[in-house]
Amino acid sequence: MTATLINGKAFAADLRARIATGVAAMTARGITPGLAVVLVGEDPASQVYVRSKGRMTREVGMNSFEHRLPAETPQADLLALIDRLNADPSVNGILVQLPLPRHMDESAVINAIYPDKDVDGFHILNVGRLATGQKAMVPCTPLGCLMLLRDHLGDLGGKNALVIGRSNIVGKPMAQLLLRDSATVTVAHSRTKNLPELCRQADIIVAAVGRARFVQGDWIKPGATVIDVGINRTDDGLVGDVDFDAASQTAGAITPVPGGVGPMTIACLLANTLTATARVNGLPDPE
Ligand code: NDP
Numbered sequence: 001m002t003a004t005l006i007n008g009k010a011f012a013a014d015l016r017a018r019i020a021t022g023v024a025a026m027t028a029r030g031i032t033p034g035l036a037v038v039l040v041g042e043d044p045a046s047q048v049y050v051r052s053k054g055r056m057t058r059e060v061g062m063n064s065f066e067h068r069l070p071a072e073t074p075q076a077d078l079l080a081l082i083d084r085l086n087a088d089p090s091v092n093g094i095l096v097q098l099p100l101p102r103h104m105d106e107s108a109v110i111n112a113i114y115p116d117k118d119v120d121g122f123h124i125l126n127v128g129r130l131a132t133g134q135k136a137m138v139p140c141t142p143l144g145c146l147m148l149l150r151d152h153l154g155d156l157g158g159k160n161a162l163v164i165g166r167s168n169i170v171g172k173p174m175a176q177l178l179l180r181d182s183a184t185v186t187v188a189h190s191r192t193k194n195l196p197e198l199c200r201q202a203d204i205i206v207a208a209v210g211r212a213r214f215v216q217g218d219w220i221k222p223g224a225t226v227i228d229v230g231i232n233r234t235d236d237g238l239v240g241d242v243d244f245d246a247a248s249q250t251a252g253a254i255t256p257v258p259g260g261v262g263p264m265t266i267a268c269l270l271a272n273t274l275t276a277t278a279r280v281n282g283l284p285d286p287e
Contacts, residue, residue: 003251006148006227012263015147016060019270022286023061026277033277034063035093035119035269036085040078040104041071046097053095056266062273065091075104079112086114092280093119093273098169116279119272122168130176135279137272142174144264145206145227146181152253153204153225157182162198164188164215164241165208170229174206195219207241217246226254229261 023033035057039050050066057064067081078096085091094117100106110118115125121139129136149156161183165171171187178185183204188195199205199219205226207215212232220226230241240257248254255261274286 001245001248003226003248004152004253005248006152006225006253006255006260008144008148008255008260009258009263011148011151012144012267015264015267016056016270018287019267019274020060022274026274026281026283027061031277031281032061032063032090033092033273034065034090035095035273036065036067036088036091038067038069038078038081038085038094038096040069040073040097041101043099046099050097053266053269056270057273060270062270063090071101073101075109078104078109082109082112086112086117091117092277093117093269095120095269117276119269119276120169121173121272127168127173130173130180133180137276138177138268139169139173140268140272141170141208141229141261141265142177142206143268143271144261145174145229146177147268148227148255148261148264149178149204149225150181155181156204159183159203160186160201161204161206162186162188162202163206163208164195165206165210165229167208170208171206174208178204178206205242209241211241212239213241213243215242215247217243217250220247220250222250223252224250226251227261228255228257230257231262 037050037053054064054066085094094113110122111124115123118137121137126136161178163171163175166187166189175185175187196219200221208229212234228240228242232239238258
């Protein structure tokens with residue numbers, strides 16, 4: 001392996017320690033940030049995420065409020081809960097764990113969250129704010145990727161960045177963030193032609209495809225920085241969307257799976273909750 005390993009786990013631990021310091025400073029002023037997480041149904045992966053979100057929220061000194069609703073809950077009841085959380089001053093961030101049961105309209109639910117408490121950054125107003133360069137809540141996974149890229153590369157201006165995937169939660173906001181940092185951004189998806197060629201021109205690759213070891217080693221430009229968002233369960237455990245062993249022979253730097261982007265997502269959720277708390281109290285955004 002020749003590539004530098006981008007250690008998201010260590011970066012995330014450091015970020016959480018800085019957040020804890022920010023929380024302590026706020027608590028000393030009588031403000032304790034609070035994050036409400038709503039889980040509808042019993043999806044096992046979602047239960048694991050919600051549990052670890054709650055634990056890490058408490059670890060940085062924030063209040064964690066968990067709301068578990070049965071899978072058959074009517075959408076109107078979920079919307080009523082969101083209304084209560086919107087109005088509750090002890091709740092600074094609201095996260096509704098996705099996916100929701102099929103009888104619910106995900107967009108309607110997400111857009112019912114008060115935008116300044118939308119710490120996932122999925123509300124249509126935050127999407128629009130990000131796209132137009134206004135102060136927004138930024139989706140956690142791409143925000144984490146951006147932090148790792150800035151930390152490793154410094155200024156991203158003029159770099160050729162390829163985002164593979166165009167989902168609302170990863171690919172699209174990732175492309176917006178890279179554009180905001182003046183990278184030259186290409187977004188690839190399932191209808192893209194010549195993906196290996198596009199990869200070979202990229203100084204930065206962010207892979208968010210959802211297919212195990214999809215990005216091949218010989219697609220990577222020598223020295224490129226590769227951020228692997230993928231989490232795929234296989235017979236040999238969790239693997240990313242990039243063929244790590246091959247890619248790390250050519251890349252300049254690469255995130256591992258696990259231990260790369262994954263830990264950044266929850267850390268950024270906590271960072272967003274601290275930011276939301278600062279903004280509602282008229283304080284400057286935390287560093
Ligand atoms: P989605 O399934 O919503 O999106 C996948 C994207 O990949 C789509 O835009 C799709 O294109 C594109 N795609 C599929 N096949 C190809 C192909 N052959 N060539 C090029 N593009 C292709 O996934 P998510 O964005 O939600 O997640 C992506 C991955 O990231 C998953 O592995 C997920 O588990 C992981 N993830 C990790 C997180 C973390 O914290 N580390 C958080 C969120 C997700 P099209 O639009 O044309 O269908």
